[in-house]
Amino acid sequence: MSIITIADLLNEFVKAEVEILNQQNIKHPTTIGTMYEGLTATVLNKSIFQHLNLKVVRNSFINNCNTEFDVLLVEGKGKEIPYTDRFVYEPEQVIAIIQVKKNLYSKDIEEGYNNFRFLIDYYESKEPEKFVNKLFRDSFRHICQKDISAIESGELTQNERLIFHHLWIDASLPVRIIWGYNGFKSEYNFRDSFYDYLSKNITLDFENKIAGFGPYNFPNQIICGQYSMLKNNGMPFIQPLSKNGWWSFYVTSSYNPTYYFLELIWTRLTYKFEPLPLELFGEDLDMQPAYKYLDCRIKELDGNLGWEYNNILISDEDLKANTEVSQWEPTELDLAQFEIVTELCHKYEIDLETDADLESYVIKNGYSSLDEFVEKLKATGLVYIENGKLMLLTDQCQCIIQNGKFYAAENKSGRLTNWSLKELGKKKNEN
Incomplete structure (x- = not known):
């Protein structure tokens, strides 16, 4: 119950x-x-x-x-x-x-x-x-x-x-x-x-x-x-x-x-x-x-x-x-955000000062600067910065692609999994 x-x-x-x-x-x-x-x-x-x-x-x-x-x-x-x-x-x-x-x-x-x-x-x-x-x-x-x-x-x-x-x-x-x-x-x-x-x-x-x-x-x-x-x-x-x-x-x-x-x-x-x-x-x-x-x-x-x-x-x-x-819905991300959060899920942190390729990557994906990208990613509530390093705020962050869109969320309670299954059920009923 x-x-x-x-x-x-x-x-x-x-x-x-x-x-x-x-x-x-x-x-x-x-x-x-x-x-x-x-x-x-x-x-x-x-x-x-x-x-x-x-x-x-x-x-x-x-x-x-x-x-x-x-x-x-x-x-x-x-x-x-x-x-x-x-x-x-x-x-x-x-x-x-x-x-x-x-x-x-x-x-x-x-x-x-x-x-x-x-x-x-x-x-x-x-x-x-x-x-x-x-x-x-x-x-x-x-x-x-x-x-x-x-x-x-x-x-x-x-x-x-x-x-x-x-x-x-x-x-x-x-x-x-x-x-x-x-x-x-x-x-x-x-x-x-x-x-x-x-x-x-x-x-x-x-x-x-x-x-x-x-x-x-x-x-x-x-x-x-x-x-x-x-x-x-x-x-x-x-x-x-x-x-x-x-x-x-x-x-x-x-x-x-x-x-x-x-x-x-x-x-x-x-x-x-x-x-x-x-x-x-x-x-x-x-x-x-x-x-x-x-x-x-x-x-x-x-x-x-x-x-x-x-x-x-x-x-x-x-x-x-x-x-x-x-x-409830998970946080929708753009491609660049999705890629970076996915990387954080695997390696825990990204050094913003020593990662030479990061700024060129986000600019190539539509951002004017690394600062703009970081501020928008921080606004999702998924990440924080400490001592120049980008890290996850979650315990069990997971990323998914659903209905052609990119999402990420804390999933330690199974909430993201439940949402994804519900969305799949909707799609199945539509078809």
Whole structure:
């Protein structure tokens, strides 16, 4: 069963159960909270794999942190709090944290955000697990389209260095989700309310800086009914930096929120418990609809460094119109790009300074210079340059010729193979 099928089934389950819970004539806040926390724990239990020593616990704690978290996905045993059904876990045992809200409105967003805001304080002194390095490396490659070794070679801009730092923290922290079952009636109002909260926490007095609003402080997902806010940190959702340094790190969507929920949890599990079968994600060819919401980049003001945010304004009508799932396609290349990427697949790197034939080859194939060729090839997201050498950004790049065109893509999940087989099937049906 594919991730999309499971997500659809879970979404229908959630809708039916929420309708039942909303009809309960109960006024006691703790009991109301317990009902929705129980539903969330049930959904999470239905989402995880049974052979990994995982456990879903409620109303429990991270060691040395005073916040009681509604639902935790943890590995191994915790320390039981005497005469309760609650536990304390070490930070490295916690895979995901979910804060649960029956209703998600402005005050609930603020409360949920604040519960996660300074979580880093309990992880900074901890030695990260081995999988964190790979998760971080892959996310940095996707976002900055450079390898993490660029931090040592000095080839990162100030903006990229700060993103490097923030992505490392994001990879080290658990998946953080706020799940509200009722709330705003439109995606537009959801976006507007969260931005209003952020705008009240802009630092205007540098003597009294407001901390806790860098990109890594944001939850990986905020759910409000059928709407989601999602972080494009490459774990797994991706949005590379623009040429002027803006990173569209937060998006919104009206697509099935349990699909995004599964993507977040399963992606973390596939890194932590390699080798889980990547077939879990199905063909991985559907591109779910989402709209850009918040851009960020580092900015210096009066000698102070901070994050500058740009709120992407989109009308209610346009948000409601974006509901179609699109199909993923590999990167289309011209002949010269295809030949060079194919060569990189075989020899890993090309020295741009010592390869005497490269410039004449690309000029013969229509480029005005080697610089123009390299910049256009870098724009594909398949390659990067470090110490004058052209190298692949992928782990298992493959090149194919299909329908008379040249393509290349990362294929470690089998995505390119699935796309190619699908295209062959279309051609066969046409004939």
